[in-house]
Amino acid sequence: MGKRGSGEVRIFPLPVDGEIRPGDSLGAKLLTAAKSAQLRLQDGDILVVKHKVVSKAEGALVALDEVRPSAWSRAWGRRFGVDARVTELALRESRRVVRRKRGVLITETRHGFVCANSGVDVSNVDGGRHAVLLPGDPDRFAGRLRAEIKKKLGVEIAVIVSDSFGRPWREGLTEVAIGVAGMRPLIDYRGRHDPYGYSLHATVDAVADELACAAGLVCGKLAGTPACIIRGFVYRRGNGSGRELIRPAKYDLFR
Amino acid sequence: MGKRGSGEVRIFPLPVDGEIRPGDSLGAKLLTAAKSAQLRLQDGDILVVKHKVVSKAEGALVALDEVRPSAWSRAWGRRFGVDARVTELALRESRRVVRRKRGVLITETRHGFVCANSGVDVSNVDGGRHAVLLPGDPDRFAGRLRAEIKKKLGVEIAVIVSDSFGRPWREGLTEVAIGVAGMRPLIDYRGRHDPYGYSLHATVDAVADELACAAGLVCGKLAGTPACIIRGFVYRRGNGSGRELIRPAKYDLFR
Numbered sequence: 146m147g148k149r150g151s152g153e154v155r156i157f158p159l160p161v162d163g164e165i166r167p168g169d170s171l172g173a174k175l176l177t178a179a180k181s182a183q184l185r186l187q188d189g190d191i192l193v194v195k196h197k198v199v200s201k202a203e204g205a206l207v208a209l210d211e212v213r214p215s216a217w218s219r220a221w222g223r224r225f226g227v228d229a230r231v232t233e234l235a236l237r238e239s240r241r242v243v244r245r246k247r248g249v250l251i252t253e254t255r256h257g258f259v260c261a262n263s264g265v266d267v268s269n270v271d272g273g274r275h276a277v278l279l280p281g282d283p284d285r286f287a288g289r290l291r292a293e294i295k296k297k298l299g300v301e302i303a304v305i306v307s308d309s310f311g312r313p314w315r316e317g318l319t320e321v322a323i324g325v326a327g328m329r330p331l332i333d334y335r336g337r338h339d340p341y342g343y344s345l346h347a348t349v350d351a352v353a354d355e356l357a358c359a360a361g362l363v364c365g366k367l368a369g370t371p372a373c374i375i376r377g378f379v380y381r382r383g384n385g386s387g388r389e390l391i392r393p394a395k396y397d398l399f400r
Numbered sequence: 401m402g403k404r405g406s407g408e409v410r411i412f413p414l415p416v417d418g419e420i421r422p423g424d425s426l427g428a429k430l431l432t433a434a435k436s437a438q439l440r441l442q443d444g445d446i447l448v449v450k451h452k453v454v455s456k457a458e459g460a461l462v463a464l465d466e467v468r469p470s471a472w473s474r475a476w477g478r479r480f481g482v483d484a485r486v487t488e489l490a491l492r493e494s495r496r497v498v499r500r501k502r503g504v505l506i507t508e509t510r511h512g513f514v515c516a517n518s519g520v521d522v523s524n525v526d527g528g529r530h531a532v533l534l535p536g537d538p539d540r541f542a543g544r545l546r547a548e549i550k551k552k553l554g555v556e557i558a559v560i561v562s563d564s565f566g567r568p569w570r571e572g573l574t575e576v577a578i579g580v581a582g583m584r585p586l587i588d589y590r591g592r593h594d595p596y597g598y599s600l601h602a603t604v605d606a607v608a609d610e611l612a613c614a615a616g617l618v619c620g621k622l623a624g625t626p627a628c629i630i631r632g633f634v635y636r637r638g639n640g641s642g643r644e645l646i647r648p649a650k651y652d653l654f655r
Binding site: 153154155156158246247249251268270272273312313315316318319320321331339341342349351352354355356361362363389390397 | 409410526596611618653
């Protein structure tokens with residue numbers, strides 16, 4: 146027995162035609178995209194969706210013209226050459242500022258995610274007129290999409306909503322799972338034994354984040370491919386939540 | 401143009417028979433494994449190898465019986481119920497202790513990686529008699545394996561050596577690239593524009609880490625599958641190093 150899923154794993158991109166607008170049924174658009182790509186969702190598939198299209202469909206957009214930055218945000222913007230309105234939104238969307246340095250705000254969002262600018266982003270929206278916020282409840286979106294697909298196609302899949310986060314000590318962004326449905330996001334090896342009989346006492350794998358990263362290989366920043374299907378990875382079914390991937394403060398060495 | 405590689409991506413596990421021992425030619429073993437699995441390496445493939453087999457082949461193993469822990473390591477071990485010999489090795493392999501709390505040492509290794517216990521690990525070795533250290537120079541191993549495959553098979557591939565690291569704020573381990581050859585580990589979008597004409601000024605993707613995570617889906621902790629082949633992801637060729645993924649201290653908000 147190994148990590149669940151030691152066969153071949155395949156990642157199929159799911160390009161979506163046209164723009165996602167507030168009120169759109171993202172589920173219907175993704176199913177149309179799958180049909181166009183001649184992909185039929187199967188039992189055990191994992192559908193990974195970039196958060197940005199979720200936020201757009203939910204209308205989690207703010208017209209930057211209508212944001213009135215505070216004096217602090219204006220000073221921060223001037224000092225570091227960043228958009229004070231984005232700073233203002235990042236603070237509004239945050240529960241707490243974790244670090245601030247050289248124009249970068251690392252915040253804890255209302256969901257509990259720790260990331261730059263509370264995930265507020267102006268790229269891939271509409272050329273700088275609107276900012277997109279994180280979805281209000283990425284787990285709820287994932288659960289609804291999973292239920293919709295079960296109803297329409299009769300298949301049990303898992304759904305992951307992903308975003309790109311930076312991280313301390315390492316360069317570059319990687320994808321993380323901010324919403325999860327239909328699978329356990331962590332695999333806990335503690336108490337199991339390796340082939341040499343050694344007890345694995347410190348090994349918990351963040352498989353939902355690894356799946357998000359795998360999806361990131363085909364879901365491009367510039368490509369119009371906001372989703373993909375991962376097939377062949379055998380996950381543990383069950384209720385799951387993106388919040389399980391957030392380390393509780395008391396176990397975090399970095400709070 | 402999107403993130404390079406918007407076609408299907410496939411990940412083929414590469415199970416290796418038997419144990420890897422100091423002095424083994426890991427390249428020969430991996431090529432035999434590929435043959436057994438009826439996989440033929442192709443131009444543009446990415447071969448991902450878990451660091452542990454690299455360390456074993458290089459003899460980066462220490463008999464725990466021969467480690468004499470310092471008074472500090474013994475006190476730390478007693479206090480938190482951890483093996484003082486492993487703590488001692490973690491300190492020896494480190495350049496600096498980044499955090500220490502509740503038995504966990506986060507260190508900066510001689511290579512510059514920030515991880516738990518300098519990557520010293522007792523699991524999947526031999527049931528607790530030896531500890532495995534990180535490879536001395538993961539980039540050099542990757543470069544040599546790449547050259548060996550080019551010579552033997554006439555194909556240009558990229559090689560990644562991966563390890564599982566924890567990270568602040570999030571639960572669970574994910575794979576990271578500690579050695580890289582034949583590809584650029586980061587894709588820098590800065591200065592490019594999204595489809596809406598918005599300039600992407602803060603977007604650098606750690607694709608080598610995302611590839612390592614994708615590999616982690618098939619390379620199991622318990623499975624005897626220390627390597628895999630990723631096909632279909634179009635990377636930027638060129639010299640690359642795992643060290644490029646280490647954030648320089650002056651740009652790191654968390655030093």
